[in-house]
Amino acid sequence: MTTARTVLVTGGNRGIGFAIAEDFLAEGHRVAVISRSGHGPSGSLTVRADMTDAASIDAAFTEIEATYGPVEVVVANAGITRDTLLMRMSEDDFTSVIDTNLSGAFRVVKRASKGMLKARFGRIVLISSVVGLYGSAGQVNYSASKSGLIGLARSVTRELGARGITANVVAPGFIETDMTAALPEAQQADYKRSIPAGRFATPSEVARVVSWLAGDDAAYISGAVIPVDGGLGMGH
Numbered sequence: 150m151t152t153a154r155t156v157l158v159t160g161g162n163r164g165i166g167f168a169i170a171e172d173f174l175a176e177g178h179r180v181a182v183i184s185r186s187g188h189g190p191s192g193s194l195t196v197r198a199d200m201t202d203a204a205s206i207d208a209a210f211t212e213i214e215a216t217y218g219p220v221e222v223v224v225a226n227a228g229i230t231r232d233t234l235l236m237r238m239s240e241d242d243f244t245s246v247i248d249t250n251l252s253g254a255f256r257v258v259k260r261a262s263k264g265m266l267k268a269r270f271g272r273i274v275l276i277s278s279v280v281g282l283y284g285s286a287g288q289v290n291y292s293a294s295k296s297g298l299i300g301l302a303r304s305v306t307r308e309l310g311a312r313g314i315t316a317n318v319v320a321p322g323f324i325e326t327d328m329t330a331a332l333p334e335a336q337q338a339d340y341k342r343s344i345p346a347g348r349f350a351t352p353s354e355v356a357r358v359v360s361w362l363a364g365d366d367a368a369y370i371s372g373a374v375i376p377v378d379g380g381l382g383m384g385h
C-alpha cells in the first residue's frame with residue numbers, strides 16, 4: 150500500500166494523461182488535472198490552465214493547494230505536435246511546441262518544487278517520447294522538446310535529489326490516443342511492423358509505469374529514462 154498523495158497531471162482530460170489520472174485515483178490518491186478544455190476522470194479536480202502561461206499555472210496550483218494541500222507528485226504530460234519537415238518548419242512551429250512541451254514542463258516543475266522542498270518530498274515524472282532519443286523526420290520541434298525533458302529531469306535530480314525529490318522521464322512509443330489516431334492507416338501499419346511488440350500500447354500501460362515511479366517503492370530511482378515502447382527504441 151503506497152502513501153496517499155496530492156497528484157497533479159497536466160493534460161489529464163484525454164489520452165495518456167486521462168489514463169494516468171485514472172490510475173492515481175484507483176490507487177487512492179487526490180488527483181488534480183490541468184488542461185485548456187474538457188475534464189479529467191470522475192473524482193479528479195479539473196483546473197483550467199495553459200502550459201504556455203506561468204501566471205495561469207501559478208493560479209492553478211493555488212487552487213489545487215487550497216483544495217488538496219501541496220502538490221507532492223507532478224506529472225508533466227501535456228504536449229502538442231506541429232509536424233513538418235525542417236525546410237518548411239516556421240519559427241512559430243518550432244517555438245510553440247517547445248513552449249508547451251518543454252517550457253511548460255519547466256513552469257510546472259518550478260512551481261511544484263516550492264512545496265516539495267518544504268515537505269522534503271516530491272515525485273516529478275516528465276512524459277517524453279521515444280522520438281526524444283531516436284529522432285524523427287518531420288518532428289525536429291517535437292523531438293527537441295522531448296530530448297530537453299531529459300536534461301531537465303537530470304538537472305533537477307542533481308539540484309534536489311538530496312531533499313527527497315526524484316525526477317524521472319517516461320518515454321512512450323506509439324500509444325493508442327487521438328495523437329496517433331490522426332496518423333494515416335498505412336503509416337500506422339508501417340510503424341507497427343517496426344515495433345518488436347507488433348502493436349501500439351494502451352494509455353494505461355504508460356499510466357502503470359508512471360504510478361510506480363511516483364510510489365514509495367521507487368524512492369531511489371531518479372534521473373532515469375524509462376521506455377514504454379514495445380522495444381522500438383532499444384539501446385537509445
Ligand code: NDP
Nearest residue numbers: 160164165185186199200226227228278321323324326328
Ligand atoms: P493528446 O493530444 O491526446 O492530449 C494532449 C493533452 O495535452 C490534452 O490533455 C491537452 O488538453 C493538453 N494540452 C496541450 N496543450 C496544452 C496547453 N498549452 N496547456 C494545457 N494543456 C495542454 O496527447 P496524448 O495523450 O497522445 O499524449 C500525451 C503526452 O504523451 C504528450 O506529451 C505526448 O507528446 C506524449 N506522447 C504521446 C505518444 C502517443 O503515441 N500518443 C507517444 C509518446 C509520447 P487541451 O488541449 O484541452 O489543453
